[in-house]
Amino acid sequence: MIDEKLAEAFNDQINKELYSEYLYHAMKIYFQELNLQGFVNWFDVQVQEERAHAVGMINYLNDRGGKVDLRAIDKPVIEGSTPLEVFEHVLRHEEFVTSRINHVMDVAEEVRDRAAMHLLDWYIKEQVEEEANVSGVLATLRLIGDDKKALLMLDKDLATRTFVAPVIG
Numbered sequence: 001m002i003d004e005k006l007a008e009a010f011n012d013q014i015n016k017e018l019y020s021e022y023l024y025h026a027m028k029i030y031f032q033e034l035n036l037q038g039f040v041n042w043f044d045v046q047v048q049e050e051r052a053h054a055v056g057m058i059n060y061l062n063d064r065g066g067k068v069d070l071r072a073i074d075k076p077v078i079e080g081s082t083p084l085e086v087f088e089h090v091l092r093h094e095e096f097v098t099s100r101i102n103h104v105m106d107v108a109e110e111v112r113d114r115a116a117m118h119l120l121d122w123y124i125k126e127q128v129e130e131e132a133n134v135s136g137v138l139a140t141l142r143l144i145g146d147d148k149k150a151l152l153m154l155d156k157d158l159a160t161r162t163f164v165a166p167v168i169g
């Protein structure tokens with residue numbers, strides 16, 4: 001049976017993952033309105049990844065005899081009005097998520113739950129990939145500046161991203 005304090009940390013993080021899914025839905029819609037279909041695809045993959053992250057924690061908490069407590073998801077607010085600013089927001093958001101997963105790990109360490117630590121190792125590694133992926137797009141957007149042709153080339157590139165269901169844990 002999982003420690004109650006750790007179950008609470010997981011429940012809070014499940015809410016953060018579902019909020020991430022919701023935020024990326026909002027960003028996907030932003031790019032749909034700009035008709036940048038490659039960016040739309042990139043955010044569609046992001047949406048699916050966040051759902052998988054949330055489901056992974058829901059299933060884990062359930063497997064460990066913890067009570068899953070789904071909470072209200074905040075209204076997503078996009079900070080910024082250009083593709084570059086949107087991606088700056090994505091990076092800030094992923095850094096925030098990383099800090100929250102580190103917090104869940106801190107609690108798992110505090111209550112000496114080795115099984116949870118093992119699971120959380122996966123999420124910590126996943127965050128390294130998430131931040132690197134976002135930073136890559138962001139660096140390209142900075143190079144592009146106001147060059148519309150180059151933006152369309154990046155859009156083509158982002159259209160090739162595919163979702164691969166993660167094996168969590």
Ligand code: FEO
Binds near residue numbers: 017049094130
């Ligand atoms: Fe589930 Fe993008 O962190």
